[in-house]
Amino acid sequence: MDKHSARRPNVIVLVADDHRYESIRAHGNPEVLTPTLDRLAERGVSYQSTNIIGGMDGAVCSPCRACLNTGSSIFGATVKQELGDTVEKMTLSPQKRTLGEAFQQHGYYAYAVGKWHNDTASFNRSFAGGNRIFFGGMSHHREVPVYSYDPTGSYASSQRTVESTFSTELFTDEAEAFIRRYDREEPFFLYVAYTSPHDPRTAPEPYGSHYEGDRVTVPGNFLPEHPFDNGEMHIRDEGLAGLPRKKDEVRRHIADYYAMITHMDAQMGRLMQALEETGRMDDTIVVYTSDHGLAVGQHGLMGKQNLYEHSIRIPWLMAGPGVPAKGPVSGQVYQMDIYPTLCELAGIPVPASVEGRSMAGLLRGEAGAERNTVYALYKDTQRMVKDGRYKLIRYRKSGVTGEGTDMVQLFDLLEDPGELRNLAQEPGLQQHIRRLDEAMQAWMRQVGDPFADSFAIS
Numbered sequence: 001m002d003k004h005s006a007r008r009p010n011v012i013v014l015v016a017d018d019h020r021y022e023s024i025r026a027h028g029n030p031e032v033l034t035p036t037l038d039r040l041a042e043r044g045v046s047y048q049s050t051n052i053i054g055g056m057d058g059a060v061c062s063p064c065r066a067c068l069n070t071g072s073s074i075f076g077a078t079v080k081q082e083l084g085d086t087v088e089k090m091t092l093s094p095q096k097r098t099l100g101e102a103f104q105q106h107g108y109y110a111y112a113v114g115k116w117h118n119d120t121a122s123f124n125r126s127f128a129g130g131n132r133i134f135f136g137g138m139s140h141h142r143e144v145p146v147y148s149y150d151p152t153g154s155y156a157s158s159q160r161t162v163e164s165t166f167s168t169e170l171f172t173d174e175a176e177a178f179i180r181r182y183d184r185e186e187p188f189f190l191y192v193a194y195t196s197p198h199d200p201r202t203a204p205e206p207y208g209s210h211y212e213g214d215r216v217t218v219p220g221n222f223l224p225e226h227p228f229d230n231g232e233m234h235i236r237d238e239g240l241a242g243l244p245r246k247k248d249e250v251r252r253h254i255a256d257y258y259a260m261i262t263h264m265d266a267q268m269g270r271l272m273q274a275l276e277e278t279g280r281m282d283d284t285i286v287v288y289t290s291d292h293g294l295a296v297g298q299h300g301l302m303g304k305q306n307l308y309e310h311s312i313r314i315p316w317l318m319a320g321p322g323v324p325a326k327g328p329v330s331g332q333v334y335q336m337d338i339y340p341t342l343c344e345l346a347g348i349p350v351p352a353s354v355e356g357r358s359m360a361g362l363l364r365g366e367a368g369a370e371r372n373t374v375y376a377l378y379k380d381t382q383r384m385v386k387d388g389r390y391k392l393i394r395y396r397k398s399g400v401t402g403e404g405t406d407m408v409q410l411f412d413l414l415e416d417p418g419e420l421r422n423l424a425q426e427p428g429l430q431q432h433i434r435r436l437d438e439a440m441q442a443w444m445r446q447v448g449d450p451f452a453d454s455f456a457i458s
Helices: 035-043 061-070 099-104 120-126 167-181 247-277 335-346 427-447
Strands: 010-016 045-051 078-082 088-092 109-115 129-134 144-146 161-163 188-193 284-290 316-319 327-334 374-378 382-386 390-395 407-412
Touching (some): 010 247, 010 335, 035 247, 035 316, 045 335, 045 374, 061 088, 061 099, 061 335, 088 120, 099 109, 099 120, 099 188, 099 335, 129 144, 129 167, 167 188, 247 284, 284 335, 316 335, 327 374, 374 427, 390 427, 407 427
Parallel strands (some): 010 284, 109 129, 109 188
Antiparallel strands (some): 078 088, 284 316, 374 382, 382 390, 390 407
């Protein structure tokens, strides 16, 4: 028995930025090249309906990462920290034990690389070490302001360095070096968070030009403009392409998006090779996921500030000890379920503060492990509920900006996965609207949504 096999499995969590579920070849997209992720799905599983809960501001990245790292819904994952009379920011709730904390408290060495996009205090209680740490939301990929791990937690601006290496390679260099040099007795928990494929999408060659020409098609649910004001039509993301959207311009955006994904996939391949060459592949659980998805031209939108499938449905691929080579796994799950699932697979108790639930039962074919309904939200303008077939999105005007529309959408995801045919006015489907609306109201009250009384349809 080698020195790696007599202990709990190592764990690597890989997190992308803006990577939607459908933009992986193993998920049925023949246009994008993702051989590393395809092999990961083949070695283990891919949850086919992993959903984010959303966020209460335009930077959806931060609350989604908070949900992932606390195993909680948005209203439990974060708290407001007052910085002055008129200044405040969101931080991870100190009442929530983070994923890194849980693993550290049960004998793991926790190390982080890349994007955190939450407060420094929660980072330091989550990890015992790290490097190339990015606390911001976005940057140019060749001008990434990063920190080395500071045990004092101060992370003063004088400690920050700006690196010229492309971000995906910068973070992979550090993660690969960690895997190759690691010689401690305890298993490791390695968290690697990329800033790709978030814009600016400037993948290095030969990836940058790989998808030029006719390699990319416009999605079937492309629209020149969104059919109504969803309350967030003027945010930065929606200004990345002109209005009305033009197919050639959207095609270029998709080509750049795929180029970033394929480049990131190749870099993650280096990490898999490092696991192989250090003899750790068979005793390491590898998880790949994203903070949220992205529209990139679908429904006339470019960003993630909406509740369509392209923006709320994310990849969750996983392979390693305790994970059967099962391939696609059906059933609705949440992003926050990743935390307790990893705990179960590693033999670690799930902290009482975790709201998510383990989906390891789906790997064993246990009936009822999945969620019958899932929910999502955005600001004070959008709420969503779906049951695996029917999906209800409720819109309202913002009480803050006055933007938005009082509107209901109902989609049949089995018949219309692109969400183009609004069935809300169909007489024979009104019972589904009432049923889903009641479920949504109950959920909003349960999680403490401050707008629980504002979205009722009836």
